[in-house]
Amino acid sequence: MSARYFTPATFRFLRELGENNDRPWFEANKDRYEREVKRPALRFIEDFESDLAAISPRFRAGARSLFRIHRDTRFSGDKSPYKTHVGLQFRHEARGQDVHAPGFYLHVEPGRCGIGCGIWRPDSRSLLRIREAIVEDPAKWKRAKGARDFRNRFELGGESLKTAPRGFDAQHPLIEDLRRKDFVGWARLSQRTVTGPAFLGEFAAFCRAAGPLQRWLCDALGIPF
DSSP states (O other), X not given: OOOOOSOHHHHHHHHHHHHSOSHHHHHHTHHHHIIIIXXXXXXXXXXXXXXXXXXXXXXXXXXXXXXXSBOOOXXXXXXXXXXXXXXXXXXXXXXXXXXXXXXXXXXXXTTOEEEEEEESSOOXXXXXXXXXXXXHOHXXXXXXXXXXXXXXXOEEESOBOSSOOTTSOTTOTTHHHHTBSOEEEEEEEOXXXXXXXXXHHHHHHHHHHTHHHHHHHHHHHTOOO
């Protein structure tokens, strides 16, 4: 499908929001938010649904794929009320609305756009299962993270422990992977790519390339891909 979703107006709104991150400004520009940010994002989600189903029928695209623009400031020293980016997450059905679930992610922000895949900050039980799956079949894990299309498009990232996790051999050949707290791939995008007419297809191609990692994670967690 050839269609533009996010436009220069989307980025202009987000930049201005960053300079005027308060409720009076947002309320005065709420129509712009709806027109230039929220509606394009929801159209993107709707149009991506069929591509996502072809990649895996277990991941969901819907209105809840769009993160709220409001920040949770309860435990943050930064009391700015609004996010200055757009976040979309297409999560596995087994985890409902849990953001710490296997999924595909789109981040739209001036100067920092990208596509993510995998699982961010899994709970302790899920993290243990992932680490045990690496130890039980190292070759299978290496095939997943080393798949050509995935390797060519993504870089594994996220935070890691400084030492070996409890119960795991510090000398294990894959100790760097065992120390991971996140199992996520990240790919940077330019604003030109995000605002281009072919972006939906390009995003789908990235998600297809993430298939081997997503399938491996689902197998490790005992959920269907």
